[in-house]
Structure formats: C-alpha cells, structure tokens
Amino acid sequence: MTFPEVHNQLFINGEWVDGSNEAVEVKNPSTGEVIGKIAQGGTKETAEAIAYAAGAFTSWSTTDPKERASVLHRIGTLIENNLDRLALIMTLEQGKPLSQSKAEVQSSADSFHWSAEEARRLYGRVIPAPNGQHFMTVHQPIGVVGAITPWNFPSNMIARKIAPALAAGCTVVLKPASATPYSALALAELFEEAGLPKGAANIIMGKSSDIGKELTSNDTVKKITFTGSTEVGQILNEQAASTLKKVSMELGGHAPFIVFDDADLDQAVSSLVRAKFRNNGQVCTCPNRIFVQKSVKQAFTEKLLVAMKDVKVGLGIEDETVGPLINEEAREHIEDQIKDATSKGATVLVGGKRPEDTKFANGPFYEPTVLDGVTSDMDIYYIETFGPVIPLIEFDTDDEVAEAANDTEFGLASYFFSKNIARISRFSAALEYGMVGVNSMAISQAETPFGGIKHSGFGRENGEEGIREYVYTKSVCMHD
Ligand code: NAP
Numbered sequence: 337m338t339f340p341e342v343h344n345q346l347f348i349n350g351e352w353v354d355g356s357n358e359a360v361e362v363k364n365p366s367t368g369e370v371i372g373k374i375a376q377g378g379t380k381e382t383a384e385a386i387a388y389a390a391g392a393f394t395s396w397s398t399t400d401p402k403e404r405a406s407v408l409h410r411i412g413t414l415i416e417n418n419l420d421r422l423a424l425i426m427t428l429e430q431g432k433p434l435s436q437s438k439a440e441v442q443s444s445a446d447s448f449h450w451s452a453e454e455a456r457r458l459y460g461r462v463i464p465a466p467n468g469q470h471f472m473t474v475h476q477p478i479g480v481v482g483a484i485t486p487w488n489f490p491s492n493m494i495a496r497k498i499a500p501a502l503a504a505g506c507t508v509v510l511k512p513a514s515a516t517p518y519s520a521l522a523l524a525e526l527f528e529e530a531g532l533p534k535g536a537a538n539i540i541m542g543k544s545s546d547i548g549k550e551l552t553s554n555d556t557v558k559k560i561t562f563t564g565s566t567e568v569g570q571i572l573n574e575q576a577a578s579t580l581k582k583v584s585m586e587l588g589g590h591a592p593f594i595v596f597d598d599a600d601l602d603q604a605v606s607s608l609v610r611a612k613f614r615n616n617g618q619v620c621t622c623p624n625r626i627f628v629q630k631s632v633k634q635a636f637t638e639k640l641l642v643a644m645k646d647v648k649v650g651l652g653i654e655d656e657t658v659g660p661l662i663n664e665e666a667r668e669h670i671e672d673q674i675k676d677a678t679s680k681g682a683t684v685l686v687g688g689k690r691p692e693d694t695k696f697a698n699g700p701f702y703e704p705t706v707l708d709g710v711t712s713d714m715d716i717y718y719i720e721t722f723g724p725v726i727p728l729i730e731f732d733t734d735d736e737v738a739e740a741a742n743d744t745e746f747g748l749a750s751y752f753f754s755k756n757i758a759r760i761s762r763f764s765a766a767l768e769y770g771m772v773g774v775n776s777m778a779i780s781q782a783e784t785p786f787g788g789i790k791h792s793g794f795g796r797e798n799g800e801e802g803i804r805e806y807v808y809t810k811s812v813c814m815h816d
Pocket residue numbers: 484485486487488489511512513514515542543544545546547548549563564565566568569571572585586587588589619620621720748788792
C-alpha cells in the first residue's frame with residue numbers, strides 16, 4: 337500500500353521548514369516498512385515557533401469569535417472531506433484497523449465543530465453589586481499554548497487540544513508523538529487550506545525532552561496541555577512550575593469494569609469486547625480489570641468465550657478487530673504481565689501468545705487474550721496493560737468490589753453493568769473516577785467533559801469545560 341503524499345517538515349509560522357537535526361524514519365508497525373523520514377527540530381525551532389505563536393496571538397485573540405468559529409468549522413469540514421485519506425495515513429503509521437481510524441478522524445472533525453460553537457458561547461457573568469457599581473466576569477484567552485500528544489490517538493488527541501485553544505483565541509505550538517507525526521502534519525495541511533492565520537498553530541517534531549523543556553520553561557507560553565503517561569506528565573508538571581503556567585494533564589488509566597448479578601450479560605459481554613479490543617487495548621479509558629460477581633461469573637465467562645471467536649487479528653489495512661501493538665516494548669510489557677500472572681495461578685483461556693501466521697512476523701502482534709483467576713498479587717492487577725488482555729477477577733459483595741475498584745493510583749474511566757437503580761445510584765457516587773459509564777462504554781464524545789483525578793491527572797477536554805482550560809477569568813468592577 338503506497339503511503340499518501342504528506343509534508344514531512346516542521347510547520348512553523350505557516351511555512352514548511354527543515355529542522356536542525358537529522359531526519360528520522362517512521363515505520364508501519366504492521367509490516368516494519370519505512371513509510372518516510374521526518375524532519376527533526378529541537379530547542380531552537382521550538383523557541384522560534386513560540387515567538388511566532390506570540391506574534392499571531394495579538395491578532396487571533398482579537399479576531400471576532402464568529403470569524404474564529406468559521407475558520408474552525410472550515411477545518412472540521414475539510415477533515416470530513418479528507419476522511420479516507422487521513423484514516424489511511426493513520427492506519428499505516430499507527431497500525432489501528434482502518435474503520436477505527438475513520439471513526440477517530442470523524443471525532444477530530446467533531447472536536448473542531450464543537451469548539452467552533454463553543455467559541456461563540458464563552459459567557460462570563462454579571463454579579464449583583466451595590467447601587468452605582470457593576471461587577472462582571474469575562475474570559476480572556478490565556479496566550480500561547482504548548483501541547484504534547486501521544487501516538488495512540490494521533491489525530492483526536494491533537495484536535496481536542498488545538499480546537500478549543502484556537503476557539504478561545506489562543507495560539508499553539510504542538511509536539512506530536514514520534515511514532516505518529518504524519519497524522520499531525522496532515523491536519524496542519526488542512527489548517528492552511530482553511531485559512532488559519534500563519535503562526536496560530538505550529539507543529540514541531542524532534543527530541544521530546546528538549547522540546548518539552550523549552551515549552552515548559554519559556555515564559556511566553558502560558559499554558560501546557562499534555563496527554564500521555566503519568567511519568568512524563570509528572571516531569572512536565574514539575575518543569576512548568578518554574579514559570580507558574582496553567583497546566584492540564586490527561587494521563588494513564590486502569591479502568592475497572594464491574595459486572596453485577598443483575599446485569600444484562602449479553603450487553604456487558606459485547607460492550608467489553610468492543611471496548612477492550614479497540615485500538616488493540618492501547619486506550620487510556622480501556623477496561624483493564626474485569627470484576628464479575630461470583631453468581632454470574634460462569635455464565636459471563638461462557639458468553640465471553642463465544643464472543644472471542646469473532647475477535648480477529650489483522651494488518652491495520654485488513655481492518656480486522658485488532659492490528660499490531662505500537663512497538664516491541666509494548667508487546668514485551670504484555671508478555672511480562674501474562675508470565676507474572678500465570679506463574680501466580682492465573683489461567684489463559686484464550687490467546688496468551690504471539691500469532692503464528694507468518695504474515696505477522698514483521699510487527700509486534702499479540703493474540704487477543706482472556707486471563708482467568710486474576711488476583712491482587714499479580715502485576716496486571718495494578719499496572720496499566722495497554723494491550724489486548726481481559727483479566728477476569730471474581731467478587732462477592734458490593735462493598736468488596738467498590739473497595740477493589742478504587743484500589744488504584746489511577747482515576748480516569750470506570751464502568752459497571754447493573755439494572756438495579758439503587759445500585760446504579762450508589763456506585764456512580766462511590767467510584768473515584770473522572771468518568772463513569774453505566775451499562776455503556778460511550779464516555780468520550782465532544783459534548784461531555786473528559787478527564788481524570790488522582791494519578792490520571794487534572795483538567796478536562798471536550799464539553800463546555802474544554803474551552804475553559806484555555807482562558808483566564810477576569811473580574812471587571814465598574815462605578816458609574
Ligand atoms: P508518553 O511516553 O508519555 O508520550 C506522550 C508524549 O510525550 C509523546 O509525544 C512523547 O514524545 C512525549 N514525551 C516523552 N517524554 C517526554 C519528555 N521528557 N518531555 C516532553 N515530552 C515527552 O506516552 P505514550 O506511551 O505515548 O502514551 C501512552 C500513555 O498515554 C498511557 O499511559 C495512556 O494511558 C496515556 N493516555 C492518556 C490519555 C488521557 O486522555 N488521559 C489519552 C491517551 C493516552 P515521543 O513520542 O517523541 O517520545
């Protein structure tokens with residue numbers, strides 16, 4: 337499959353420029369083939385991009401909200417018009433099945449359309465004041481934003497940051513993940529085509545620690561927004577403290593998925609299989625610990641094993657249920673967790689090894705796996721898997737599972753299945769997570785706020801909260 341023509345340079349102030357460091361290869365994880373070479377910048381190019389973004393901020397921040405909204409709508413529409421091309425680029429550089437890439441690209445378009453609408457609704461408030469005085473609040477764009485994004489959703493993680501930042505009137509310098517720069521650059525091509533002013537959105541590739549250091553220490557940058565691992569989030573948060581920036585962090589997760597005895601088991605099984613194997617389990621909100629109540633455990637497991645027969649491995653382009661993992665390190669991490677769990681008594685019911693078909697020999701593929709008898713002494717119980725493994729854990733009582741579900745440093749997404757309204761009310765409150773799905777896995781859409789607590793970070797993307805991450809609130813107090 338030929339890789340589409342996409343720019344491979346840095347995008348600074350509306351120009352495509354080479355970086356001062358040597359270009360690096362990007363590979364298709366399904367086949368190991370090199371799909372291109374990407375320019376690499378560093379501290380110097382990041383500082384330049386920040387300066388251009390600051391220049392662009394002067395006019396973009398004072399552009400009518402309605403005009404900003406129409407540029408963002410144009411970007412959203414261009415993304416939709418280019419959906420097949422953008423999805424192909426994503427599948428070839430990231431590995432996810434083609435239909436999942438299409439769904440992600442559509443969600444990026446949704447983020448731009450949603451943020452365009454929010455640009456016109458960034459209301460402040462009027463506060464009751466003594467006679468002759470007038471108190472109000474207005475939301476001002478915070479300034480230049482530094483954004484860093486991961487490889488698992490190489491388009492939507494960018495859209496969720498750039499769209500609300502631009503909607504608020506901010507300008508952006510973004511560093512995409514090294515594994516997936518083309519999806520970012522293909523979006524930048526559409527920014528140009530939509531007429532986004534030069535310098536309003538800049539894309540820099542290069543050594544992540546150098547770019548991260550410049551973004552976090554440069555005083556011109558007023559906001560850092562990061563999605564990625566908790567470890568890197570902690571580093572960036574510490575670095576950003578020196579210049580007291582506003583920060584939002586979308587970090588790791590370890591979602592519990594609880595099946596109560598009154599659940600619709602067919603609904604729970606089909607929801608679990610769809611959510612667990614989306615993007616091959618490389619999703620921060622992916623169910624990672626599957627708690628099933630003792631009285632329905634056998635029936636649930638039987639239905640799950642039937643559903644697993646339809647879960648197929650394929651090259652990204654073949655559009656089966658799962659593609660490859662992102663790299664060899666990711667596969668070894670999963671193998672270590674399986675080895676640890678089975679050595680402590682867990683049983684592999686399905687999968688648990690690399691696929692044997694020779695067409696998978698050049699990529700980090702792993703068979704979709706069901707692991708039974710998982711207990712709290714196993715690594716997989718506490719450590720994010722980021723891969724296609726369903727670990728089954730049995731529980732007896734509501735109190736026991738509430739405690740177990742919250743027994744993690746993470747607090748991003750959680751799910752439970754029950755048809756009992758009292759239980760639904762109690763558990764929605766009891767789960768210490770930023771998001772709760774009840775009989776549903778659909779917790780991430782443009783309309784609803786997305787984000788975590790505890791070591792999953794802070795700040796929200798999407799919803800009416802999304803745009804507020806890119807403004808500061810100013811009080812205006814007037815006298816007649
Ligand atoms: P990662 O290693 O933290 O990388 C994320 C981004 O940070 C990449 O662009 C990476 O650049 C960059 N980076 C790495 N080290 C850096 C440093 N010292 N300074 C500045 N930037 C640095 O995470 P990942 O492996 O790509 O993504 C997986 C993690 O992201 C998982 O833990 C997952 O749960 C989390 N995640 C969270 C959410 C959410 O919304 N909460 C969404 C998606 C993923 P390079 O690629 O160049 O190394």
